Amino acid sequence: MSRFTVGQEITPKSDGELLTYGKFYRIEGFVYGNALVVDNYGNAHEITDCYGLTREEYEQAEREKDPFAP
Numbered sequence: 001m002s003r004f005t006v007g008q009e010i011t012p013k014s015d016g017e018l019l020t021y022g023k024f025y026r027i028e029g030f031v032y033g034n035a036l037v038v039d040n041y042g043n044a045h046e047i048t049d050c051y052g053l054t055r056e057e058y059e060q061a062e063r064e065k066d067p068f069a070p
Contacts, residue, residue, distance in 0.1 A: 003049050004035045010052040018045050024055065 004010060009024035018039040019025065025037035025047075034046035053061065 002030060002033055002035060004052065004054070006030070008054065010035060010037070010047060010054055011058050012047060013051055013053055018043075019047070022058070024058075 004027055006027050006029060008027050010027060011024050012019040012021055015021045018041065019037075020040060023040075025039070025045075027035045027037055028044070029036045031046055034048050035052060037045055037047055039045035
């Protein structure tokens with residue numbers, strides 16, 4: 001069971017060849033418990049729970065980098 005839900009937007013914890021940190025990808029479904037998103041090239045791509053961040057987690061991580069950010 002994933003901590004994500006269909007329709008939720010997530011971003012990877014770091015840049016990669018197929019996904020970009022800070023760019024949000026909508027979850028289209030699940031495959032073997034991994035979130036299924038459409039990557040930068042229009043192909044289906046899986047994101048595990050430990051590799052993805054929700055918008056709230058992303059914003060918290062950015063605030064921790066810069067404590068004066070809104």
